[in-house]
Amino acid sequence: MSHRISELVSTDASRISRRCWSEQWVYELEKRAIFGRSWxxxxxxxxxxxxxxxxxxxxxxxxxxxxxxxxxxxxxxxxxxxxxxxxxxxxxxxxxxxxxxxxxxxxxxxxxxxxxxxxxxxxxxxxxxxxxxxxxxxxxxSWRGMIFGSFDEAIVPLEDYLGDMRFYLDAFFDRFENGIEFMGAPHRWVLDANWKLPVENQLGDVNHGAFLHAAIIPREAQDIIEQIGHSVVTAPGHGATFRLMPEDAPVDEVAWGMEGVGAILGGAEVQEYLRGIQAKAAERVGDIRARMKGLTYGIYPNLSFLWSNTSFKVSHPRGPGKVEYWSWPAVPADAPDTVKKILRTNYSSFFGPAGILEQEDAEVWVQQFNGSNIDFAEDHKYFYGLGLGEEKPHPDFPGLVSVTANEFYARHFFARWRDELMAVEDVE
The missing domain is CATH 2.102.10.10 (Rieske [2Fe-2S] iron-sulphur domain)
Structure with a gap:
């Protein structure tokens, strides 16, 4: 069997080999080409x-x-x-x-x-x-309190590496006068899956919600995402999905945190706090970003951010078929302690290790890896071509923008992944 990265990902990244997830030699290249050279x-x-x-x-x-x-x-x-x-x-x-x-x-x-x-x-x-x-x-x-490290002494400064993703990240970070804080140590658990599977899911795959998570996410909620949702790639491997709420949307439909369990069940103190944050949002982040309700964000190669549940996640590789997943809840740093405690339930109820949605996602990632490791299927590559070429510049948003069903967030990730691995492969 030939060991060439160029054979695994097609030119337009619409066809991707199962071996990208399952081969030890691919993982060894990833360690040097990606984790040795990224923030x-x-x-x-x-x-x-x-x-x-x-x-x-x-x-x-x-x-x-x-x-x-x-x-x-x-x-x-x-x-x-x-x-x-x-x-x-x-x-x-x-x-x-x-x-x-x-x-x-x-x-x-x-x-x-x-x-x-x-x-x-x-x-x-x-x-x-x-x-x-x-x-x-x-x-x-460090940027906005988020600390990154790199083994590459010559890597570009972190702000340049983040680039236009800062526009979308600041739609969240800049809402809070004193920034955010992480609550406690990370939850950590190990899955029999490849590290790229959680990353891809939370880089832009928001259209599985009404199917995989049908017990929690009704079809009507998915319809709204499809109607007002946007998917963005600012640079290959960096991406964001969000809803742009109508200008006349009620504050409770726009405000960060209001759709979470903490706000729904937390009482008047929490709800008034969140409305107060939204009342200052336009002043702090501008009119358009004040109406943004984020869904999933990704920073290449392995950092994910879930806006509604305020969770930061890192997909730590432990081999081609094992990943140690770390997950932190985050809250506004200057919120009252009583509010922080309640807002943490937005995370724990859905995307902590015992969260309803997290468990369903984790099962899928394990089954995805199993599907990438079966025999006699290598000649039938995965199809990543939904919306091929439909992403375009947008007058209000940096990067390439499209509907949430477009899989361009994954194609751009794998194009960057392919090129970085090929660069190391060619040297060796």
Whole structure:
């Protein structure tokens, strides 16, 4: 069997081989071509507010310590001792002055510097500790409190990487005067699926709702999405879907959060808070974005954002057929604590690990992977051609825009995926 990426994705990305999800050699290329060269989401600044605060993260399968240094800077280091490779941090999150390897007790500062080697007092030659710190992630940048890292020292600045996606992300972030915060540690669970399957789903596939989630999403809700919904690709791999509500729509139909369980069942305090946010939306984000009700967003390669349920998700690869899914609820940073607690139910009821919709999606991703790994079907590639060529520029929205049924969000993702893997493949 030939091992060439060019054979897996057609020129227009409308036909995609099942091997894109199932082959180990493809995954090995992905690690170098994508995860070694992209900006990868690490965490939110609200998780590391104070000096010494840290959380654990991953960049592909590489364990990372994300920490607030004693001088207030943000540092990302690989969680592996320079001496014998053990993890020097075993806690998922916390506050520390030192990270200590349990094997020989080499200790490191939260910034990643090697501080002490107990054994060096017994030898004459003293190693240069300044050269033996934890391996640093060479590029770390933050935007709107969202922290990203990259192994590629030459990568473009994060703002340039996000590009026009900032227009759509700010329709959410800029609604809140003091930004957002993540509530607690991430939920984490493992699925027998490929990492790209959750990414694709939440990059723009909103038209499965009335079918897969028929018990919760009525056909009428899907009809509204199809009538007023837009799908956007700002750059290959970055995308957003949203509803543009009519100018005369009632505030309760437009306001962020009002369609969630928290607002429906949470009482007057929550509802009045959300109406107050919407009352200032046009002033903060402009008339058009004030009427945007987001659905699914995606940042290449593996960060997803669900607007209505205010959930950020990262699809961490663990091989071609396994993914560790991390998911955080987010709330406005300056909301009253009582409101934050209630708004969190918008996430947990639907898109936490036990959420109704999350469980249905997870089952589909596992079955998708199984379908990509069966025998005697390789000559029957998947069809990704719905709406081929119908996406076009829009006078009000950056990027290419189309109806939500157009699968161009996935075609553009796989075109970028193909080209990046081919670039590494050709070098090797």
């Amino acid at each position: 990868l989401f690490l965490g939110h600044e609200s998780q590391i507010r104070d000096p010494g605060d840290f959380v654990q993260a991953y960049m592909c399968e590489t364990p990372i310590i994300l920490a607030r240094g004693m001088s207030g800077g943000i540092h990302a280091s690989i969680n592996s001792c320079t001496h014998r490779g053990l993890p020097v941090c075993r806690s998922d999150h916390g506050n520390a002055k030192r990270f200590v390897c349990p094997y020989h007790s080499w200790s490191y500062s939260v910034e990643g510097d090697l501080i002490a080697i107990p054994q060096e007092s017994a030898v004459s030659g003293k190693p240069d500790k300044s050269k033996l710190g934890l391996k640093r992630v060479p590029r770390v940048e």
